[in-house]
Amino acid sequence: MDKRELIEKAYELAREQYKAFGVDTDAVVDKMNDVQISLHCWQTDDVGGFERPDAELGGGGIQVTGNFPGKAQNIDQMRQDLDKVMSLLPGKQRLNLHAIYGEFGGQLVDRDQIEVKHFQGWIDWAKQRGMGLDFNATCFSHPKADDGYTLSSKNEDVRRFWVEHVKRCRAITAEMGKQLGSPSVHNTWIPDGSKDELVDRNGHRALLKKSLDEAFAHDYPREFMLDAVESKLFGIGAEFMTVGSHDFYLGYAIKNNKLICLDNGHFHPTEQVGDKVSACLQFVDDVLLHITRGVRWDSDHVVVLNDEIQLIASEIIRNDFLNRVKIGLDFFDASINRVGAYVVGTRATQQAFMRAMLEPYAILKDFEENGKYFERLALLEVMKSRNFGAVWDYYCLKNSVPASDDFIAEIQKYEKDVLLNR
């Protein structure tokens, strides 16, 4: 039996198994089209950007470790890597850019000077591929961020510089959404915080609120762009206090009708972002996710199919929240093949959504509402060993991308033919 026949046969059996639980696997395979994941461009080059040759991530309390060969050194290489990644993923993706990834034509264009023209190439690239773009202000890796404060800086010149940067990024985002016919999300994350004792927390938070009000003063139509604000518990070198905490941004998002961005590396390890989704969606229209894997800290390891990611996906699917949750990735690992890292992390995220769709939710909810807690627990456990892999492989087959482990050989070939020759 060839591979294709094997996948089809396994799928037929899985379809019957799931049917016994009232789950329609064909409908699940179709519904996976609704799961669009925004690929973070910065895994290709370790968050360096292309403002200068050999630009590197500097400060911001985030860190990339590893030195695997083949990092993208220019926009062409980045696009080549992203095309390779997308060729190995089922479904349709979006691309999430940072402001440091413009086409600056060899000039030093400071962050308060960037314009749509620096990103028109990306818009055209995305249009050719029929995909949407998302965008981020880059408030780190810059001399004006070196003392740890940007939008909440007490230095008025510095604060205004970053306000101007965010304003320009929002204008670029709106143009992306307009040209591509799909709303682009602009996410604001700043590293502002203090390594040690800080006596004026309130002063910095008041400044951050003022800066956001100024930067967001212009309203863009929702059909073009949506604003998100991303909180964080702490960063490296800002262990004592973070200005843009979760309380701060959730309050800001609710009051100003913005998206709250939940990065699952940005909370205390015992907190679960999966539990926050339905809490936030009682009060905000939409949520942006940054899916990552923190190992002991916000280490941004490659996403794997673990309980944390599963709860996030399950909560979205159980509550039919797909149209209110924008899904982005945010990991950066330079210790392994970077293209492979994307494929593993994105597939793991997609798989969490597929497993969530394969859950017999109606039966589980009925058990729950009738106090049958043993039955609820037992069925949740039983579902863990059903043949979800057969449905996944079939979904890959239907999307003409490698099923099972076949993508590993593809990445090994790309490493040999492309990455090792850079």
Ligand SMILES: C[C@H](O)[C@H](O)[C@@H](O)C(=O)CO
């Ligand atoms: C590069 C990203 O914007 C950045 O990782 C941010 O989203 C974040 O999560 C910082 O910890």
Ligand SMILES: [Mn+2]
């Ligand atoms: Mn993030």
